[in-house]
Amino acid sequence: MNIVVIGWGGDGQTPSAAVRELLGGARRLADQSGGQVIAGALGAAASAAQGMVQCGADRVLTVDHPALREADADAYVAAAKAVCDRAGEALVLVPGDRLGWEVAPRLAHRLGAGLVTDCVAVDYEAGRFVMTKPVYGGKAMARLAAKTAVQVALVRARAMEAPAPEAGRSGSVEEVAVQVAAGPVRVIERKREESSGRVRLEDAPVVVSGGRGLGGPEPFAQLEEIAQLLGGAVGASLAAVDAGWISPAHQVGQTGKSVAPDLYIAVGISGASQHVAGMSGSKTIVAINKDPEAPIFRVAHIGVVGDYKDVLPSFLAELRRIKGA
């Protein structure tokens, strides 16, 4: 079956990380099910069409329009629909960012397709695609299949593996003329997210998060130091955000951001399912907590039972020594 990747974002000729991941997953699923990988390069992503071929696309359909440059969801739904219409029966993969959550249901509605959101895995099993998603705040997992000819999966960041680009790979690139129009929702103002400036939480290879156990806003400065040293970003649990110790932009969890860094350090976080749902895909999870029974240790790979006040200063000092900083 053909696999469609809906691609947006990115800068210049390199597809965004989310799109590269979906192309990696799409290539695997297309090879298993006997189909082509068809990528839709929408808006600014049109300039990354060759990059998409190098990451596994057989055919790239580009759609560009000023409304797409404005992240107008109505325009993206129309553009994605045009790409899907040219692919026929297919599994459509959409990046699980905010735009994806907005576009995917509306696209699925117009395609008459079944949609599974927040997929952490998509597999080809016994002739059909099986989509796995966490439910009940991550306490359970559901495996679902769509009964429709066209199926849509909204895929969580880092659920699939980005391939190394192959410079010599060949594939076709064609421009699709689509009637795209901006929708009735008008943007008045964009307020950029406050961030520590170095790296976005969702993209950070290292995330250092604090929770209720920190007891106040001050210790976040220490987490910031560690994050800075490791080239990462600072996260927080809902409890820390609700307490007003740090802005909601840092919240990791089911209702905050989903992250899956190489290293996740949870400091003073008990490990409520709500939080774990947003970070359980991290490659290595370190938990520092006073309570040896804290549920966070069940998902952690490395645990430190102790008071963060004692643990962090020596951890930071040793990190500095290792990094020669």
Add this chain to the structure above:
Amino acid sequence: MHIAVCVKQILDPEISPRAFKIDRERKVADAGGASMVIGPFDLNALEVAIQLKERHGGQVTVLTLGTDKAKDALRRALAMGADAAVLIDESQFAANEPSVTARILAAAIRKLGGVDLVLTGRQSGEWDFGQVGALLAEELKMPFVPFVPRLDAQGAGLRLEREADGGIVVVEAPRPCVASITNATDNVPRLPKVKDIMMANRKPITTYGAADLGLGPDESGEAANRLEVLDLFIPEVKSECEFIEGENGAEKGANLARKLVERKVI
């Protein structure tokens, strides 16, 4: 302004993982003795609707697709300040996934008539498909604004803040429109007073069935469902946690840094 708020009664998401059980045969959570509550984001949506009514006047109608037990959720919403409640009798449909749920809710909103604003929570807090808001907008052919922490009336339309990739975006939308609400410090759901709870018990609840909504089995029965749940399971958490040794916290801290190097994590 007539505001319709769609809510869902769900298993209390605060239930501890130890108490959480599922029925693998039926592929649903086993409610057991756990309490049923309105989904957390649906409560935020109700709060937003009631605040809007308090500022500008109007009417809030709360709708739910559920069993008779979901009347508890509607009573709660009425106690918070909703003016009218509609129970859509789930037993007359087979709404196993969001596309069917949205079709049924859309039919109910059309039947209400004169709705200027439709609010939902951003996701249920249960299966968390997070689709119903967007699908309602498609069904009702209304504009859609997702991830909204706050909104206000502005002239004949609405001014909404929405979370987007990279920050907050302020938008203007015409009425009627659909918005999905996310949690924020200024939409924490109010706790109804005892007096309001007693009053709510006296307010009528309207019930809609399949015939009231003019929906046949093709549109809202088993065959209409586009998804099939193959399996629902509690993932086995094999704790593979390696605990860092040390005489005290400081020693453990230094050992942690060395362990990360040893494991080639940093």
